[in-house]
Amino acid sequence: MELIVYIAIASVVLVAAINVGWNLMIGYANTNSKQEVYLNSRLVMNAMGIKIREAEDVLTASSTFDTNPGVLTLDYPGADTDVIIDTYTKNIILGGQETTIRKLRMKEGIADYVDLTTDEVNITNFVLTDLTRGSEPDNINIELTIEKTNPGGNLNFAATFSLETAISLRQ
Numbered sequence: 001m002e003l004i005v006y007i008a009i010a011s012v013v014l015v016a017a018i019n020v021g022w023n024l025m026i027g028y029a030n031t032n033s034k035q036e037v038y039l040n041s042r043l044v045m046n047a048m049g050i051k052i053r054e055a056e057d058v059l060t061a062s063s064t065f066d067t068n069p070g071v072l073t074l075d076y077p078g079a080d081t082d083v084i085i086d087t088y089t090k091n092i093i094l095g096g097q098e099t100t101i102r103k104l105r106m107k108e109g110i111a112d113y114v115d116l117t118t119d120e121v122n123i124t125n126f127v128l129t130d131l132t133r134g135s136e137p138d139n140i141n142i143e144l145t146i147e148k149t150n151p152g153g154n155l156n157f158a159a160t161f162s163l164e165t166a167i168s169l170r171q
Contacts, residue, residue: 037159048085085106087105126144127142142164147159
């Protein structure tokens with residue numbers, strides 16, 4: 001009889017411990033996903049903000065506005081110094097299965113493109129709008145949505161972060 005009571009108590013304690021551990025793992029994974037999306041968003045906006053403010057002009061003929069995905073071409077003084085900010089698709093293995101993501105990248109002058117986002121996030125919206133009016137400095141509105149998902153897992157640890165801001169050139 002004592003053995004049955006002991007097994008019952010041990011079972012209840014074990015189930016409770018497993019439940020607590022499972023909830024902690026899920027909480028950690030969700031927090032990690034949100035942090036990855038937030039840090040990528042912050043990095044992207046800081047990098048774009050610096051480049052836009054330092055540019056001499058926005059090359060509207062080679063930029064793509066009001067559509068997803070957009071392209072921004074900035075004019076810098078000197079030859080072969082223009083900056084291009086755009087997106088591209090990349091196939092990665094995530095959660096044990098191949099998936100296609102969209103990444104944000106930047107090219108400065110004749111240098112190679114540099115990724116602004118990690119392989120753990122996907123750019124689902126990148127829309128640029130030219131808000132320049134008359135003789136005011138060029139002003140670019142940026143709409144950006146970044147998400148992180150776990151398509152291969154049984155649990156979906158998804159996080160999405162959307163933001164919109166306008167940045168003016170310092171002229």
